[in-house]
Every structure is written in structure tokens, then in C-alpha cells.
Amino acid sequence: MPNILIIDDELSMREFLKVLLEKEGYRADTAANAQDALAAVEGRDYDLIISDIKMPEISGIEFLEQIRSAGLTIPVILITAYASPEDAVAAMKGGAYDYITKPFNVAEIKEIVHSALLTARNTAAQPAGETFQGIIAQSPEMLKIFDLIRRISPTHANVLIQGESGTGKELVAHAVHNLSKAADHAFVPIICNAIPENLFESEVFGHVKGSFTGAVGNKQGLFAEADGGSVFLDEVGELSPLVQTKLLRVIQEREFKPVGGSHNIKVNIRVITATNRNLEQEVIAGRFREDLFYRLSVVPIRVPPLRERKGDVPLLVDYFLKKYSRLFAKEISALSSYSMEVLMNYDFPGNVRELENIIERGVAMESSNIILPESLSIASHRQAAQSRQGSASADDDFALGLEQAVENLERRLLRKAMEQAGGSKMKAAELLKISFRSLRYKIKKYGISNEKR
Ligand SMILES: Nc1ncnc2c1ncn2[C@@H]1O[C@H](COP(=O)(O)OP(=O)(O)OP(=O)(O)O)[C@@H](O)[C@H]1O
Numbered sequence: 001m002p003n004i005l006i007i008d009d010e011l012s013m014r015e016f017l018k019v020l021l022e023k024e025g026y027r028a029d030t031a032a033n034a035q036d037a038l039a040a041v042e043g044r045d046y047d048l049i050i051s052d053i054k055m056p057e058i059s060g061i062e063f064l065e066q067i068r069s070a071g072l073t074i075p076v077i078l079i080t081a082y083a084s085p086e087d088a089v090a091a092m093k094g095g096a097y098d099y100i101t102k103p104f105n106v107a108e109i110k111e112i113v114h115s116a117l118l119t120a121r122n123t124a125a126q127p128a129g130e131t132f133q134g135i136i137a138q139s140p141e142m143l144k145i146f147d148l149i150r151r152i153s154p155t156h157a158n159v160l161i162q163g164e165s166g167t168g169k170e171l172v173a174h175a176v177h178n179l180s181k182a183a184d185h186a187f188v189p190i191i192c193n194a195i196p197e198n199l200f201e202s203e204v205f206g207h208v209k210g211s212f213t214g215a216v217g218n219k220q221g222l223f224a225e226a227d228g229g230s231v232f233l234d235e236v237g238e239l240s241p242l243v244q245t246k247l248l249r250v251i252q253e254r255e256f257k258p259v260g261g262s263h264n265i266k267v268n269i270r271v272i273t274a275t276n277r278n279l280e281q282e283v284i285a286g287r288f289r290e291d292l293f294y295r296l297s298v299v300p301i302r303v304p305p306l307r308e309r310k311g312d313v314p315l316l317v318d319y320f321l322k323k324y325s326r327l328f329a330k331e332i333s334a335l336s337s338y339s340m341e342v343l344m345n346y347d348f349p350g351n352v353r354e355l356e357n358i359i360e361r362g363v364a365m366e367s368s369n370i371i372l373p374e375s376l377s378i379a380s381h382r383q384a385a386q387s388r389q390g391s392a393s394a395d396d397d398f399a400l401g402l403e404q405a406v407e408n409l410e411r412r413l414l415r416k417a418m419e420q421a422g423g424s425k426m427k428a429a430e431l432l433k434i435s436f437r438s439l440r441y442k443i444k445k446y447g448i449s450n451e452k453r
């Protein structure tokens, strides 16, 4: 049974709310001021706090600040006077879950309390997903990959990781190495397209002093450094034909000669490669050596794009929210439900990296305690909002302001009633349970009778 704490300096209000909530099946305690409430919060685990804003000593907003700075994430609903929208803004900025306005609308209170408790329960029950070697996921597609990594890492087989940019290929490469027998040896990343072709050999295989202008000393190459461990050839699809040939030889012979050297160096290296190109197609197109492809792709791992595993989005959102809230010292613990919907409908061309950027920017920009759609830098979300006519969410309503939102609702209901009444104003008034006069006034106000239906 959820525990709710009600704070109000007015006895009648406290009692009213207590009775209302108990009838809904909640347990409710009351406190007459913020000091008592702070003591109560220390003594018991509350699932929700409902507090008046205007109280003699410590206001509801100050109370909210105090419990937030004490690190408590309990949802707080503040009660504001009907006449003060400033209070509402301050409430949301201070990290309130929501606010209710006086005079009370019982249905509204029930609704807000219900959704606050639901949200709190959902976020508390988060750790359902798996963190595998720093990779956050819960989708069946990714869990299958975790399983594959567990099985193949201890073998010495070369691994080719394919997937779009930002899907987490580098994380997968690290996981393979960390779970291998060579985990305590080096993991040496080589970003293939970052090394010019003419320097590749000397960088990767090393060189002997004096072997070319600028070779002022002996240089141990990256492959020698990786001996006993793994090399990670990132962007392997970008290698030039010449370098591909040299690489193939090293992988086949397990030895190489430094530039200008006379002796072969033997190495024991596992080769992990990654590319966001389709390497099979590169082979068909004649841009990538087929024999090298087979050597590299003994175990192929395809990391699916994020849009094919949307189930990972909520988990990743939660993870990045925590990360950036901590980093930016903010108290943002959730996305508004509409923001989440926007993300779930987005196709993430930049995959997890893009999602991370979206959340990072969102946390940086947001001034309330939940990320509203305006703080999401997704080009498509405005369109999405417009296409959702009729089912505007609470966030849309806030964006419009109360009056406009109420007007929109009124207009919609009027149209619907007129339609159902087949154009009869009498019948429409009956459906809406308003007087004929009032209906006529509203129809005129919204210009509805002039509209084509
Ligand atoms: N499942 C995940 N859990 C947590 N962080 C992730 C996950 N997937 C990707 N990331 C993060 O997203 C960013 C991009 O991941 P990564 O560098 O591994 O992608 P990539 O596939 O190598 O991309 P590219 O092809 O552009 O090099 C990194 O900051 C990484 O930490």
C-alpha cells in the first residue's frame, strides 16, 4: 500500500486530502508544517508527498528544495493557488512531479497521484536490464550478442564486428578482449583510416634506426606492443589494397619484419576488427581482399542499429540521464512521458551515440526536473507533435498554456457533439450537458457553425 505524506497548514485541507486518498486505497499521514514533514520523512519511507506551497515558515517550494538537496527523489506534488501561475512554474523548476491548483478538482488529484506513484514505481524497478562489460541493453538482439561474446571470447578466433556508426562496436571489441585469456595483456587500438598509407607499415610493424629519413631510432610497432594480447583494427574497411596485402601476410605467418629490419618478429595476437561498411559488399566490389575478409571474420558479430532494438532506449535513457545529471550537477531523473514517446518514434540514424548526445544536451538545457520535448534536439519531434492532433499530452498542454489548452479541448468537444447531434444545437447542448444559450455562445466564439464538416 503506497504511503503518502500530506503537508498543509490548514487542518481542513489536510483532512480533506487524507480522506480522499484513503478512499483510494492509499495510506496517508499528515503534517501541519514543513519542519514536522522533514521529521516524518526521516522516520518513514514515503512514496509520495503532497504539499501546500503557501505555509507560514517554510514554503512548499523551500521544503522541496531541502529534500532534493538531501538527495531524496520522492515525487512531490505541490498545491498552488489558482491565481498564481508563477507558483506553478516555480514548482516545476524546483523539481516537483506536478502541481494541483485550488480549488481542488478531485478527478485531477486522483489522476496526478496515480501517475506520480506509477512513474516512481517504474523508475525504481529499473535495473531489469543488463550491463555487460559496460554495454547497457535488454533487447533480445543484444542479449544474444552478449551470449555470443561470452562463448567466443576465450577462444583465439579473430572477430569482425560490423554495424552502423554509433552502435557500440568499440564496446563490443573491448568486451571480447576483456573476456579473453589475454585480458591481462595489451589491447591496442589501431584506427586504420587515421594512419596515412606510407606510415602504416612503420607505425604498425615498427622500424629500424636509419631505415628512412626521420627514423632516428628503433621503433617498436603497434603489433609488437600487442604481443600476447589483442589488436583492434577499427575502420578496417578503409585500408588500402597495399596495406591489406601486408596485413594478410602478418595474420597468416604470425610474424612480420619491421621496416628496414632483417629479422622477422614472431607475435601471438588476436585480431579484432570493426567496420561500419558492409564488408561482404566491399569484397564483391573488389575493394576488399576476399582472403583477408575470411581471415578476419572467423567470428562475425553484427551489432544491430538502435531502431531495430527500441527496447534498449528506455534503459539507455535512464543510464545517460544519471550520467549527465551527475556530471552537470542537476536533478533530472526522467523524461516526460511525451519526450519518451518522441524518442521511441525516432529512428536514430546516429544510433546510441546520437541518443547519448540528445540526452546530454537535454540535461544541459532543461530547467525543470524532467526533460520536456522542447529540450530534445530532434528535428522530427515538432512534426510528430503536430501529427498527434487530438491526443495532446500534458506536456503539449503546458507548452500551450492552460487557457489555450482548455480552449482546444472545448473546441474539439463542441465539434464532436455537433457532429453526433447531426448539426442540431439542441441535441449537442444536451450531449454536452450545457444550456442551449451557452452552446450558442460557444459555437459563435469558435466559429464552428461556419465550418464545413
Ligand atoms: N549499449 C550501450 N551502452 C552504453 N553505451 C553505449 C552503448 N552503445 C554505444 N554506447 C556509447 O555510444 C558511443 C558510441 O559507441 P561506439 O564508439 O562503441 O560506437 P561504434 O559502433 O564504434 O561507432 P563508429 O562506427 O562511429 O566508430 C560511445 O560513447 C559508447 O560508449
Ligand SMILES: [Mg+2]
Residues within 6 Å of the ligand: 169, 170, 234, 274
Ligand atoms: Mg568505433
